[in-house]
Amino acid sequence: MTIRNNFNFKHAEIFPAFVLFFAFLLETNVLPAQTTGHAGHAGNTAKLADIVRDPTDVPPSVGNRAPALVKIELTAKEMVGTLDPSAGTTYRYWTFNGKVPGPMIRVRQGDMVEVTLHNDPSSRMTHSIDFHAALGIGGGAAFSQTAPGQSKTFTFQATTPGLFVYHCGTQMIAEHMANGMYGLILVEPPNGLPHVDREYYVMQGEIYTTAPKGKEGLQQFSAANLMDEKPQYFVFNGAVGALTEQHPMPATVGETVRVFFGNAGPNQTSSTHIVGEIFTHVYQLGSLSSPVLTDVQTVGVPSGAAAILEFAARLPGKFAMMDHAISRMAKGNMAVFDVTGPENADLMYPGPAGQEHGSAHGPVISGGMTTTDEASNHEAIPVASAIANGPKTEAAANMEDMSSMMQMPKQTRSPGKKSATKRATTQKSANASPAQTSLNGCLTLAPDGKALLNIFHSTNVYRLEAQPFLFSQNASRLVHVTGHFGSVFNVEDPRLPSFVVDAVQPISPSCDTKITVAQIQRTLMKASAATKAIISMTDLGFMPRTLTVNARESRLEQFLVGNA
Numbered sequence: 409m410t411i412r413n414n415f416n417f418k419h420a421e422i423f424p425a426f427v428l429f430f431a432f433l434l435e436t437n438v439l440p441a442q443t444t445g446h447a448g449h450a451g452n453t454a455k456l457a458d459i460v461r462d463p464t465d466v467p468p469s470v471g472n473r474a475p476a477l478v479k480i481e482l483t484a485k486e487m488v489g490t491l492d493p494s495a496g497t498t499y500r501y502w503t504f505n506g507k508v509p510g511p512m513i514r515v516r517q518g519d520m521v522e523v524t525l526h527n528d529p530s531s532r533m534t535h536s537i538d539f540h541a542a543l544g545i546g547g548g549a550a551f552s553q554t555a556p557g558q559s560k561t562f563t564f565q566a567t568t569p570g571l572f573v574y575h576c577g578t579q580m581i582a583e584h585m586a587n588g589m590y591g592l593i594l595v596e597p598p599n600g601l602p603h604v605d606r607e608y609y610v611m612q613g614e615i616y617t618t619a620p621k622g623k624e625g626l627q628q629f630s631a632a633n634l635m636d637e638k639p640q641y642f643v644f645n646g647a648v649g650a651l652t653e654q655h656p657m658p659a660t661v662g663e664t665v666r667v668f669f670g671n672a673g674p675n676q677t678s679s680t681h682i683v684g685e686i687f688t689h690v691y692q693l694g695s696l697s698s699p700v701l702t703d704v705q706t707v708g709v710p711s712g713a714a715a716i717l718e719f720a721a722r723l724p725g726k727f728a729m730m731d732h733a734i735s736r737m738a739k740g741n742m743a744v745f746d747v748t749g750p751e752n753a754d755l756m757y758p759g760p761a762g763q764e765h766g767s768a769h770g771p772v773i774s775g776g777m778t779t780t781d782e783a784s785n786h787e788a789i790p791v792a793s794a795i796a797n798g799p800k801t802e803a804a805a806n807m808e809d810m811s812s813m814m815q816m817p818k819q820t821r822s823p824g825k826k827s828a829t830k831r832a833t834t835q836k837s838a839n840a841s842p843a844q845t846s847l848n849g850c851l852t853l854a855p856d857g858k859a860l861l862n863i864f865h866s867t868n869v870y871r872l873e874a875q876p877f878l879f880s881q882n883a884s885r886l887v888h889v890t891g892h893f894g895s896v897f898n899v900e901d902p903r904l905p906s907f908v909v910d911a912v913q914p915i916s917p918s919c920d921t922k923i924t925v926a927q928i929q930r931t932l933m934k935a936s937a938a939t940k941a942i943i944s945m946t947d948l949g950f951m952p953r954t955l956t957v958n959a960r961e962s963r964l965e966q967f968l969v970g971n972a
């Protein structure tokens with residue numbers, strides 16, 4: 409049994425006795441620190457660092473061992489890392505052990521945890537650590553204020569099971585947290601958590617910069633945006649694309665998956681959700697002593713809190729996890745579970761029930777909604793609402809003339825960006841009407857992963873916004889979309905006004921395929937019959953690698969066969 413007596417502690421004379429007492433009670437053993445970090449004291453801030461935390465960096469369960477003394481070493485390092493690879497954006501992060509989040513720490517209820525914080529000599533700032541799992545003023549921050557090149561040690565007892573956030577507790581704390589100084593500590597109950605097949609470590613964070621997202625080069629921290637609580641980036645594990653491109657999280661059909669999820673904030677609550685999955689078990693707010701929630705769609709995780717989220721991988725595909733405050737996707741908030749294995753047509757398949765798949769179902773009945781709503785599926789759609797902002801005569805003409813259905817309808821621009829483009833001056837209609845309209849064009853991909861609709865017979869390009877906007881089957885296709893103009897995102901690039909998508913109809917399998925007028929006609933007929941349909945999740949999936957940027961200059965006539 410080893411107890412190191414180097415506390416920087418006011419009551420150091422009584423503390424060792426206190427520790428010895430508990431060590432005796434708990435039959436304490438000394439264990440190596442169960443952290444995932446690659447400890448080291450040399451920090452090279454001149455080189456671009458990979459600050460992204462691999463989500464598989466999860467320490468093993470405590471199993472059935474007795475309480476022990478666990479020694480944790482952490483090193484505060486300030487380093488320039490990639491914030492958004494797609495835009496060449498970099499940022500000066502402040503980290504624990506060079507990664508965001510810092511190491512996940514896994515201990516047992518009743519363990520003594522001895523924490524040594526080193527502050528790398530290359531640091532500019534003092535740093536410290538505050539464990540939400542610790543009882544005591546500042547969660548340890550009072551004993552761990554560490555100047556560059558120095559080290560501090562303190563010890564706490566892990567009294568309470570649960571998943572807890574830790575973070576730097578040096579003023580201004582919000583800045584230290586926004587810059588990446590946070591992580592999770594899991595205090596497992598005796599015998600640990602129930603077995604699952606895979607465990608992942610994911611933390612959401614906010615980054616506040618002076619320039620909006622998408623700017624190349626080293627970005628400056630913005631204290632003003634931090635105080636306004638308006639982050640320019642919402643990231644998982646430190647950077648845009650960290651858990652989509654860099655470390656998508658694999659699983660196999662039939663496996664159970666557990667996510668140790670923390671929200672570092674420092675300001676916003678996360679509404680964590682996986683598209684196309686339902687959490688089977690949720691340890692809400694990270695509590696391991698409360699009843700477990702079952703069958704949950706979206707989990708609220710406040711800033712400075714955590715949750716344990718579990719699901720069963722039942723279908724193959726790319727399952728996107730994000731904050732369902734879904735505007736944040738455009739600010740980088742996205743993770744992917746890449747599930748492989750056999751299809752399960754009992755759960756979902758394209759097309760009418762039973763067709764090709766022969767899956768079992770009960771007797772066919774109508775219903776599921778009110779008779780009024782059912783009848784509304786078959787009502788004629790008023791002409792005026794089908795074409796936004798056009799005079800009725802023009803709209804009516806458009807409805808009759810199939811070739812002009814392929815023309816650009818008059819578009820509505822959101823106010824406040826008049827100077828942005830020449831096109832704006834050619835369009836008088838600046839009133840942001842939410843009226844439904846329809847567009848035909850070719851889908852391509854923006855550098856930030858958003859889908860763009862390149863309109864036929866026009867140089868206009870629209871950024872598409874939906875919930876979530878994740879094309880796979882529709883990628884790089886000629887498509888017909890219905891929706892309305894206007895979005896919060898056009899502030900990012902005023903040349904790309906947004907089109908909020910209600911439904912997408914593929915016209916042809918690719919932007920390079922020749923199509924016939926009849927094909928478009930059939931698509932439009934289908935579209936008008938399905939105006940009320942919400943965009944189908946079966947058509948969606950997160951597969952950015954399969955999207956290709958092409959045909960920005962596409963024109964319908966290039967693809968048409970015969971009369972246009």
Ligand SMILES: [Cu+2]
Pocket residue numbers: 502533534535536576577578584589
């Ligand atoms: Cu700090």
